[in-house]
Amino acid sequence: MSLKKFVVNKARPLPVIILADTSGSMSINGKIDALNLSIKDMISSFASESRLRAEIHLSVVTFGSKAATHLPLTPAHQIEQIENFVAQGTTPLGAACTIVKDMIEDKECIPSRAYRPIIILVSDGYPTDDYKNAFDALINSDRAQKATRFALSIGNDADNDLLESFGNDVEAPLLFAHNAAEIAHFFRAVTMSVANHSKSQKPNEPMKLEFVNDELADDDLDIPL
Template structure:
């Protein structure tokens, strides 16, 4: 033992911190569109899909992946916010085994600005919790998916979100579903990564497969490469 200080700690004592399941976290927030238009089909050369069904199915697969991966299940802190008519916190930051089954139901307008604003508020609170408890975390990830034009004022949320990304406090992956989303508006939330368009089952699968991989290996850059592929 070091003799240059008189600090006494128990070398043979328990290492574990009380009330914490892991000392390392990956905060992941899904901000998902469940507006009325998500109930519609979108068509591509690979056939057609009902957007909300495809979204539900892939979110479920993501949760199952995280649940069964020994690392992702411990480190991933998942938050899901859905917007359709109103903004709904499906689950605040939580371990996936604590999340109860749910299904997104399409309906109503597209309050995207309010949803992102809430997502940032919840993220700020979560980061404060990490700091207060000495938990280290990887850079937070946010997946923002929408199939249409926002129906609320989104500019403040877009600016704050963009600042967070520029300040390296957040990584955002904007995704446009189908053919009617507003690429220019999604871009306002994401200064570095251009929105990715997905129109078919394969696109959904690829996106959620790469996101799953990031939950068990947060420094894997496959998802970033995929977003940059078409540029």
């Protein structure tokens, strides 16, 4: 009998990329603290997940004083720590979109065998750079079109039209967090949904957000019905 029949299939990467607004306005009302804690909790949860079928990889691209790769795309179980975000500067979303587009198109970073990426954009303001071409290039790129994309509008001053055009979940193209607690609620829903998706029979299908009724009621996040 051939030994090939006993070779264990290697888990396929499931990329999760977060576009996180870290502009100065995120320092208000505990928003940046909630984001920091939420990302750390997400990493801890992802690191403990089974890697039989899908291995969750996580990256965080921030846009504040400048757009930067805060965390390169890394298997979650290999992430030992992540530096806290510091809220400062403006909102260079366009530059961040270029970073993410380059990342998802890089076949060494995300190989062809990887599952469809999940891209999450969170922001509490309007872009301050010439973002349109870079934003359009990202969402119209082949891999981003196939990706599952969610957007979270934080507070009362976000560019909701832009954020809604980013999301591609027909049931919830845009979610809203009115305070720091709701930022944490959103990320708990994302964390749970990605974890369950990674263990499903079809991790390459579009992912749906799952909400825990006792802490993620529809009126908390203004989920369209």
